[in-house]
Amino acid sequence: MSRVPAALSVxxxxxxxxxxxxxxxxxxxxxxxxxxxxxxxxxxxxxxDAAATFFxxxxxAATHGSVLRDVVDxxxxxxxxxxxxxxxxxxxxxxxxEEFVTSRERLAAAADAEIVGFRAPSFDIxxxxxxxxxxxxxxxxxxxxxxxxxxxxxxxxxxxQRPVPASAVDPSVPADLTEVPVVVMPGLxxxxxxxxxxxxxxxxxxxxxxxLARRGIAPVLYVHPWELVDLPRIExxxxxxxxxSGAYMRRAVERILATDFEFVTVRSLAESVDAPPGPAEFDGxxxxx
Numbered sequence: 001m002s003r004v005p006a007a008l009s010v011x012x013x014x015x016x017x018x019x020x021x022x023x024x025x026x027x028x029x030x031x032x033x034x035x036x037x038x039x040x041x042x043x044x045x046x047x048x049d050a051a052a053t054f055f056x057x058x059x060x061a062a063t064h065g066s067v068l069r070d071v072v073d074x075x076x077x078x079x080x081x082x083x084x085x086x087x088x089x090x091x092x093x094x095x096x097x098e099e100f101v102t103s104r105e106r107l108a109a110a111a112d113a114e115i116v117g118f119r120a121p122s123f124d125i126x127x128x129x130x131x132x133x134x135x136x137x138x139x140x141x142x143x144x145x146x147x148x149x150x151x152x153x154x155x156x157x158x159x160x161q162r163p164v165p166a167s168a169v170d171p172s173v174p175a176d177l178t179e180v181p182v183v184v185m186p187g188l189x190x191x192x193x194x195x196x197x198x199x200x201x202x203x204x205x206x207x208x209x210x211x212l213a214r215r216g217i218a219p220v221l222y223v224h225p226w227e228l229v230d231l232p233r234i235e236x237x238x239x240x241x242x243x244x245s246g247a248y249m250r251r252a253v254e255r256i257l258a259t260d261f262e263f264v265t266v267r268s269l270a271e272s273v274d275a276p277p278g279p280a281e282f283d284g285x286x287x288x289x
Contacts (some may be wrong), residue, residue: 003037003260003261003262004213004218004260004261005215005218005261005262005264005268005269006021006209006218006219006220006221006259006260006262006264006271007052007053007218007219007220007221007263007264007265007266008050008052008221008222008223008253008256008257008263008265009052009053009054009055009119009142009220009221009222009223009266010041010052010053010054010057010222010223010224010225011194011222011223012038012054012055012056012057012060012071012081012223012225013034013056013057013060013080013081013085013121013224013225013226014032014033014034014035014057014060014226015028015033015034015152015226015231015277016028016032016033016226017057017084017085017121017122018085018226019087019122019238020238020241021237022234022268023236023237023262024234024236024237025235025236026185026234026235026236026237027065027234028182028232028234029255030232031125032055032060032063032064033223033226033229033231033232034224034226034227034228034229035064035067035225037225037226037227037228037229037250038067038070038071038225039110040228040250041068041225041228041253042071042074042076042151043258044253044254044257045074045076045085045257046256047257048263050127050257050263051075051076051077051263051264051265051268052076052263052265053076053077053078053079053117053142053265053266053267054068054071054076054077054078054079055079055080055081055117055118055119055142055222055230056068056071056078056079056080056081056107056109057082057083057084057085057103058079058080058081058082058083058102058103058104058110059083059084059106060108060109061106061107061111062106064105064134065111067109068107068110068111068113069110069111069112071111072111072112074223074262076265077117077265077267078107078111078113078115079107079115079116079117079118079119079121079142079232079266079267080100080103080104080107080115080117080118080138081103081118081119081120081121082099082100082103082120082121083098083099083102083103083106084099085121086099087121087122087124087126088120088124088125088126088129089124089126091126092249093128093132094125096128096129096132097132097135097136098265100118100132100136100138101136101229102161102280103115104136104137104138104269105254109118115138115140116139116140116141116267117138117139117141117142117266117267117270118140118141118142119141119142119143119178119222120141120143122154123143123144123154124154124180125143128207129143129170130166130169130170130173130177130179131157131170131172131173131174132170133177134166134173134174134176134177138177139176139177139178139179139267139270140163140166140177140178140179140180140266140267140270141166141177141179141180142179142180142182142266143179144158144160144169144179144181144182145158145181145182145191145197146158146159146160146161146181146184146189147184147189147190147191147202148189148190149286150190158181160179161181161183161184161215161217162181162216162217162218163179163180163181163218163269163270163272163273164178164179164273165177165178165179165273166178166179178270178271178273180220180266180269180270181220182194182220182221182222183208183212183217183220183221184208184215185204185207185208185211186208186211186212186215190204192204192208192209192212193205193220193221193222193223193225194221194222195225195227195240196246197221197223197244197246197249197252198243198245199240199250201244202251202252202255205221205252205256206255206256206259209221209256209259209261213261218269218270219231219261221256223249223253226245227245227249228245228246228249228250228253229245229246230245230246230247231245231246257262
């Protein structure tokens with residue numbers, strides 16, 4: 001029996017891009033905080049024979065273009081996470097279009113790679129999101145989280161659980177744009193990934209992955225490189241940012257990749273949208289949660 005697909009994607013941003021840092025009173029003199037985790041990720045993906053998608057903030061290309069080339073040369077997908085990592089609803093329509101176009105062009109030039117995927121910072125999207133992405137030449141988006149509404153976070157707008165034509169989310173969108181949602185815990189409808197790995201622990205994420213697989217849903221997860229490093233204490237950064245960051249998250253990535261899934265790029269899941277998987281027999285494999 002073939003393995004169930006999953007995607008462990010990377011929202012490739014520095015801690016300096018994160019809203020928790022931008023709104024903090026303090027500052028760090030460590031430049032590009034989080035970059036050191038990329039080597040760990042590339043080595044760990046290689047050890048697990050896993051392919052990944054790096055949704056990348058394109059202003060990284062100006063100073064770390066060689067790292068982007070390393071990502072592509074290792075067989076991973078490079079995709080856009082905007083140019084500046086500003087929340088899209090804080091921008092005008094023209095500024096959003098500039099973020100879409102500039103990021104795609106700069107990432108492609110820096111890594112000599114085709115850029116077809118996009119994920120919004122903090123999953124924050126505007127009313128014109130899908131049409132603007134299609135107009136900018138993207139083939140898929142991964143900015144939908146079908147979770148319950150979480151005050152101060154996101155959620156409550158979408159129901160899509162698996163890759164679908166984006167027209168299923170927004171009927172005005174061209175049929176050739178695909179949406180690949182990030183997964184939530186079945187029933188509970190809370191996020192399964194990102195910060196929530198740290199909040200609820202990796203056993204929670206592993207359990208959710210198995211439950212999704214039994215429903216024929218390929219889990220789409222994400223991590224940030226800065227979550228995998230030992231962050232310096234910075235005045236005004238919320239304590240939740242430090243909780244289980246560093247070594248715990250590095251071990252969590254290793255445990256996720258040790259499961260009996262086939263880890264693939266988000267693009268490959270988008271391209272399989274016309275042939276969604278049916279319910280699968282799945283025992284989880286790997287370490288027990």
